[in-house]
Amino acid sequence: MKHSKRLKNNITDPLFREESFFERVYEVVRLIPHGKVTTYGAIARFLGSASSARMVGWAMNHSHTVLPPVPAHRVVNRNGKLTGKMHFRTPFEMEQLLAKEGIPVKNDQVQDFLTYFWDPSIELV
DNA sequence: ACTTTGACTATAA
DNA sequence: GTTATAGCCAAAG
Numbered sequence: 001m002k003h004s005k006r007l008k009n010n011i012t013d014p015l016f017r018e019e020s021f022f023e024r025v026y027e028v029v030r031l032i033p034h035g036k037v038t039t040y041g042a043i044a045r046f047l048g049s050a051s052s053a054r055m056v057g058w059a060m061n062h063s064h065t066v067l068p069p070v071p072a073h074r075v076v077n078r079n080g081k082l083t084g085k086m087h088f089r090t091p092f093e094m095e096q097l098l099a100k101e102g103i104p105v106k107n108d109q110v111q112d113f114l115t116y117f118w119d120p121s122i123e124l125v
Numbered sequence: 126a127c128t129t130t131g132a133c134t135a136t137a138a
Numbered sequence: 139g140t141t142a143t144a145g146c147c148a149a150a151g
Contacts, residue, residue, distance in 0.1 A: 021148065
């Protein structure tokens with residue numbers, strides 16, 4: 001900051017990188033391994049804000065505007081349900097992407113959820 | 126500065 | 139199994 005004028009923290013700008021809650025969420029989601037899923041609550045807990053699961057969901061709502069891309073389809077709710085499917089380009093894209101990674105989905109529900117669950121609080125050191 | 130909103134979750138009935 | 143309700147809190151309006 002050469003002058004007193006501060007940079008604008010425009011989270012809506014895909015090219016603007018900052019250390020915001022949103023960006024932290026995106027960083028965690030990018031670490032979810034191929035073929036695994038995690039939950040909004042698990043991400044919130046990992047970020048030290050256990051009760052901010054709704055904020056994680058909100059961050060995901062903007063996830064399509066940031067770079068590098070965020071594998072938003074790997075985030076489901078605590079029961080393994082595909083609650084965010086309506087926010088994809090088509091309502092079936094989320095399920096298709098998961099199936100492509102070998103994750104069985106039936107009726108918007110990840111089958112055998114615990115087998116595919118990846119908890120950042122455990123997996124990330 | 127205040128109010129509303131959510132891709133959530135825990136609990137209760 | 140279900141639905142209802144309250145708490146949550148950062149960002150958007």
